[in-house]
Amino acid sequence: MIATQCARFVRAFLHIFLLFLAGWLTPATGATHKHFQQQASQQQLYQSPYWHALLHYKKSRIHKQRVKSELLDPEFFLAKDGAINPETELLATIEAILSQPGDDHNAHASCRFIARTHWLEQQLPGFAQARPATKCELFEQWAQPEQLDSVSLVFASGYLGNPASFYGHILLKLNSSNPSKTYLQHQSLNYGAAVPDQENPVAYIIKGLFGGYQSTFSYGEFYKNSLTYGEHELRDLWEYQLNLTDGEVLQLTYHAWELIGRHHTYYFLKENCAFRMAQLLELIIDARLKPDLQPWAMPISVFHALSVIEQHGQPLISAIKLHPSRQHRFYQKYQQLNAAQKQAVAAIIQNDFKVHSLLDPLPSPEQQAQVLEALFDYVEFAYLGEPEIIQQKKQGLLQTRLMLPVLPQAPFPQPEQFPHQSTRPSMWQLQASSKSDKFIPSMRFRAAYYDLLTAQTGQPPFSGLGMFDVTLAREGQRFVIQQFELLRIEQMNLSTTGLPADSGFAWKVAIGYRPLTRNCSDCRHLYAEGGLGKAIRFQEHGIVYALLDGRLHPAGEQLNLVSAVGRLGAIIDIHPGWRSQLELGWNTYALSNHQSYGWYRWHNRFGQSPDWDIRLSLDNTQNATRWSLSYSRYW
Numbered sequence: 187m188i189a190t191q192c193a194r195f196v197r198a199f200l201h202i203f204l205l206f207l208a209g210w211l212t213p214a215t216g217a218t219h220k221h222f223q224q225q226a227s228q229q230q231l232y233q234s235p236y237w238h239a240l241l242h243y244k245k246s247r248i249h250k251q252r253v254k255s256e257l258l259d260p261e262f263f264l265a266k267d268g269a270i271n272p273e274t275e276l277l278a279t280i281e282a283i284l285s286q287p288g289d290d291h292n293a294h295a296s297c298r299f300i301a302r303t304h305w306l307e308q309q310l311p312g313f314a315q316a317r318p319a320t321k322c323e324l325f326e327q328w329a330q331p332e333q334l335d336s337v338s339l340v341f342a343s344g345y346l347g348n349p350a351s352f353y354g355h356i357l358l359k360l361n362s363s364n365p366s367k368t369y370l371q372h373q374s375l376n377y378g379a380a381v382p383d384q385e386n387p388v389a390y391i392i393k394g395l396f397g398g399y400q401s402t403f404s405y406g407e408f409y410k411n412s413l414t415y416g417e418h419e420l421r422d423l424w425e426y427q428l429n430l431t432d433g434e435v436l437q438l439t440y441h442a443w444e445l446i447g448r449h450h451t452y453y454f455l456k457e458n459c460a461f462r463m464a465q466l467l468e469l470i471i472d473a474r475l476k477p478d479l480q481p482w483a484m485p486i487s488v489f490h491a492l493s494v495i496e497q498h499g500q501p502l503i504s505a506i507k508l509h510p511s512r513q514h515r516f517y518q519k520y521q522q523l524n525a526a527q528k529q530a531v532a533a534i535i536q537n538d539f540k541v542h543s544l545l546d547p548l549p550s551p552e553q554q555a556q557v558l559e560a561l562f563d564y565v566e567f568a569y570l571g572e573p574e575i576i577q578q579k580k581q582g583l584l585q586t587r588l589m590l591p592v593l594p595q596a597p598f599p600q601p602e603q604f605p606h607q608s609t610r611p612s613m614w615q616l617q618a619s620s621k622s623d624k625f626i627p628s629m630r631f632r633a634a635y636y637d638l639l640t641a642q643t644g645q646p647p648f649s650g651l652g653m654f655d656v657t658l659a660r661e662g663q664r665f666v667i668q669q670f671e672l673l674r675i676e677q678m679n680l681s682t683t684g685l686p687a688d689s690g691f692a693w694k695v696a697i698g699y700r701p702l703t704r705n706c707s708d709c710r711h712l713y714a715e716g717g718l719g720k721a722i723r724f725q726e727h728g729i730v731y732a733l734l735d736g737r738l739h740p741a742g743e744q745l746n747l748v749s750a751v752g753r754l755g756a757i758i759d760i761h762p763g764w765r766s767q768l769e770l771g772w773n774t775y776a777l778s779n780h781q782s783y784g785w786y787r788w789h790n791r792f793g794q795s796p797d798w799d800i801r802l803s804l805d806n807t808q809n810a811t812r813w814s815l816s817y818s819r820y821w
Contacts (some may be wrong), residue, residue: 192777192782193261195303200249211665214749215701218282218284218316219272219281219284219285222280222284222306222310222312222313222316223281224298224343225310225311226276226277226280226309226310227273227277229309231276231309232272232273232275232276233272234309236287236305236403236469236501236513237272237276237305237411238253238272239465239468239469240301240302240305240441240444240469241257241263241268241272241275241452242255242256242257242465243255243256243272244256244727247566252270252777253270253272254270255268255269255270256450256451256457257269257448257449257450258400258449258450258451258748259335259447259449261302262444262448262630263275263278264278264281264282264295265277265278265280265417269532276291276335276793278711279295279299279306279417280306280310280319282295282544283295283296283299283302283303283306283317284299284316284317284318285318285644286318287320288767289795291320291321291323292322292323292324292325294296295320295535296317296547297316297321297322297324297325298444299444300322300325300440300444301437301440301441301443301444302444304436304440305644308754311579314568316370316459316709317404325443327812328371328373328405328443329360329437329439329443330362330364330565331350331436332361333362333363333364333430333614334361334362334363334435334439334538335361335362335363335435336427336428336430336435336437336504337358337359337427337428337430337435337438337439338356338358338359338361338425338426338427338428339356339357339359339360339425339426339428339463339467339488339492339694340357340358340359340374340410340423340424340426340509341354341355341356341423341424341426341485341486341489341644342354342355342356342357342412342421342422342423343421343422343423343424343644343645344421344533344645344646345415345419345420345421346646346649346651346653346677351419351421351806352486352635352651352675353485353611353635353651354484354486355378355415355421355459355485355603356377356459356463356487356488356678357374357375357376357408357411357423357462357463358374358375358376358442358466359372359373359374359408359425360372360373360374360375360439360442362428369408369409369509370408370409370412371407371409372407373405373406373407373408373409374405374407374408374410375403375404375405375442375445375446375642376403376405376406376411377401377402377403377404377459378401378402378459378460379394379399379400379401379452380399380400380401380402380563381399381443382446382454387773391454394452394453394454395453395455396453397451397452397453399451399452400449400451400452401404401449401451401452401462402447402448402449402450403442403445403462404446404447405446405447405449410424410777412503412509415509415511416509416511416512417511417512417566418570418571418813419511419569420511420512420513420514420567422508422509422510422511422514422644423508423509423511424489424507424508424509424604424605424644425434425506425507425508426492426503426504426505426506426606427503427504427505427506427507428492428497428502428503428504429497429498429501429504430470431498434470437469437470437471437678437790438466438470441466441469442464442466445466445520450462455482456480456481456482456483458483458485458515458594459485460476460485460487460488461476462484463488464483464488464491466546468673471495471497471502473491473495474491474493475488475492475548476488477593480612480633482633484611484612484635486605486606486608486610486644487611487612489605489606490606492794493606493607493608500743506600506604507600508598508601508701509617510598511527512566512567512570513567515563515598515609516564516566516567516735517562517623517682518561518598518599519556519560519563519794520560520564520682520683520685521682522556523557523560524553525557526547526548526553526558527548527553527682528556529555529559530544530545530547530548530554531557531561531564531685532685534557534561534583535561535564535686536751538579539561539565539580539582539583539585540582541558541578541582545557545558545586548580548609551590551591552591552593554586554590555587555590555593556593557592558583558586558587558590558667559587559593562580562581562583564588564685564687565579565580565583566791567687567688568628568685568686568687569687570687572602578644578790591672601643603643604643604644605643605644607643607728608636608640608641608643608644608796608821609640609641609642609796609799609820610796610797610820610821611634611635611636612630612632612633612634612820613630613632613818613819613820613821614629614631614818614819614821615629615630615631615632615801615816615817615819616628616629616630616817616820617629617630617657617814617815617816617817618812618813618814618815618816619653619659619812619813619814619815620812621810621812621813622804622810623812625758626659626660627659627660628657628658628659628660628668629657629658629665630655630656630657630658630816631655631656632652632653632654632655632656633653633654633655634651634652634653634654635649635652635653636649636651636652637650637652637674637676638650638676638767638788639757639765639767639789639791639801640766641762641794642789646677646678646756647678647680648678648680648721649675649676649677649678650674650675650676651674651675651676652673652674652675653672653673653674654670654671654672655669655670655671655674655698656670656671657669657670667710668700668701669698669699669700669701669710670698670699670700671696671697671698671699671700672698673696673697673698674694674695674696674697674698675694675695675696676692676693676694677693677694677782678692678721678729678731679691679692679693679723680722680723680729681719681722681723682723683815691719692717692718692720692721692731692733693716693718693719694715694716694717694720694735695715695716695717696713696714696715696716696735697713697714697715698712698713699711699712699713701711706772711738711739712739713737713738714736714738714739714763715735715736715737716735716736717733717734717735717736717751717753717820718733718734718809719732719733719734719751719753720732720733720735724756725758727758727759728756728757728758728759729755729756729757729758730755730756731753731754731755731756731757732752732753733750733751733752733753733755734752734753734755735750736748736750736751737749737750737751739789748774748776749773749774749776750773750774750776751771751772751773751774752774753769753770753771754769754770754771755767755768755769755770756768756769763793763794763796764790764791764792765790765791765794766788766789766791767788767789767790768786768787768788769786769787769788769789770784770785770786771784771786772784772785772787773785783807783808783809785805785806785808786805786806787803787804787805787806788803788804789801789802789803790802792802796820797819797820797821798817798818798819798820799818799820800815800816800817800818801815801816801818802814802815803815
């Protein structure tokens with residue numbers, strides 16, 4: 187009897203002791219979260235710059251102590267006032283992470299906000315042991331963190347077919363160590379505006395400039411981005427692999443997961459893909475990648491910044507690889523053909539892709555196969571957006587190709603120049619000019635991006651894209667606006683092969699404020715200009731072109747509403763550090779008392795640095811000659 191009672195007493199004592207021990211090791215939920223909330227408050231973690239970065243808080247311009255998150259989704263915050271109160275959001279996050287998960291672990295705060303959870307585990311001793319275990323299956327399926335190898339930032343070259351893509355685009359790519367996956371199967375993160383289908387172009391530009399769209403982070407395998415940018419828009423993709431530790435790769439991936447599907451306000455000039463991707467990378471890089479005061483953010487500027495940063499004593503960029511567009515692949519294959527093979531390509535295209543005996547003059551089956559491989563890429567490029575025609579054209583080629591030997595897969599040759607080595611996008615310029623024995627100093631500022639003399643990689647060759655370009659010149663005792671261009675686009679649309687479909691019209695559009703002629707200073711006017719013409723290569727590094735420009739401007743006593751300019755010109759790279767442009771033109775004014783006149787100009791750019799160049803120009807208009815020497819500084 188006594189033994190039985192003793193046994194019961196021992197069991198009861200052990201039960202109570204174990205309950206006490208469990209309570210001491212893992213306090214009741216209420217006590218647990220209050221304990222860690224007190225720790226967090228004592229350390230003032232809510233003031234940590236990293237916490238503010240995770241929540242995307244932005245300081246008020248008027249009240250510097252106040253903040254507001256740039257994220258628009260209420261679901262991103264766990265406190266009612268979390269969007270404007272870092273402290274209450276931190277306390278609510280601690281409580282939510284320590285709460286018991288329901289049936290769906292993916293809905294638990296520790297799975298929804300993995301970066302927050304990971305950071306709190308590092309800041310609060312015992313937090314990792316106190317929080318309940320969760321299985322974040324959706325995150326595991328998406329990121330496959332055990333196979334994460336590295337992170338790359340990808341630059342999609344500029345696309346002049348869409349105003350939002352003029353300056354290029356940035357993607358984030360998560361590289362897998364799984365040998366069974368190709369790079370096209372790696373996960374990627376994209377950021378862009380949610381624009382309705384068939385949006386009016388004018389409304390599109392206005393809303394994009396003034397925050398009329400919401401934008402979001404989206405994900406998908408890299409092949410989707412390769413298809414959109416490389417195959418449909420014919421844009422090269424430049425992959426910059428980053429030299430990060432395994433911990434930094436995970437840290438970046440955790441926050442990327444938190445941002446998927448979250449909305450921001452989109453601003454075309456500033457809070458765009460460049461701004462948001464730089465913001466994400468700044469979580470793990472102790473350097474600034476985006477401008478704080480500058481009212482615009484350029485994708486290429488992020489890569490310029492990355493190229494000079496060191497991480498752990500090593501260059502941050504560990505490798506660069508070009509993923510060529512469909513058009514670029516075709517050009518490469520075509521350029522590797524000999525003269526007889528190129529003749530066979532042209533003959534088959536002219537014969538509506540019916541091969542017949544047109545390959546017979548070629549001496550080997552391998553050369554015949556090379557011709558057909560180039561034609562496959564040509565069809566995809568020439569009939570872009572017409573899948574039925576592509577299938578029809580390829581049918582006859584495929585039947586012949588199956589009878590020829592398999593060619594070894596040669597890697598695409600990587601270039602020697604990369605986009606970040608090009609001239610930086612924004613410019614200050616000091617100029618000294620001599621005209622009619624008068625010295626004229628001037629200053630010029632261009633917000634973005636490049637002109638026909640600029641050396642560029644990753645942009646259409648022999649093209650220009652400028653925005654907000656203003657020149658101040660001294661007249662008498664004061665400086666006046668000599669010229670202002672809100673926008674200028676020049677695209678020579680060169681043919682690389684001379685084949686049908688590989689050519690187009692050269693064109694130009696410009697909007698601005700300038701003198702009526704180059705020989706007057708008090709006849710400035712607003713104008714809108716468009717031009718159309720043709721450009722051809724005459725050497726590997728040179729072009730000749732002819733364009734006819736039409737200009738709309740206010741009508742006056744001596745000037746009608748419309749004028750025209752005919753231009754003949756040539757641009758040649760005499761040396762890697764010397765590009766020269768010679769242009770002859772004739773201005774005429776329809777139904778106007780203003781006399782028509784001819785002119786010529788010779789412009790030269792010297793220097794290969796992305797940071798500066800020197801320019802020498804000669805302009806002659808109506809027997810007035812002007813020499814100019816300028817120094818340009820880029821950033």
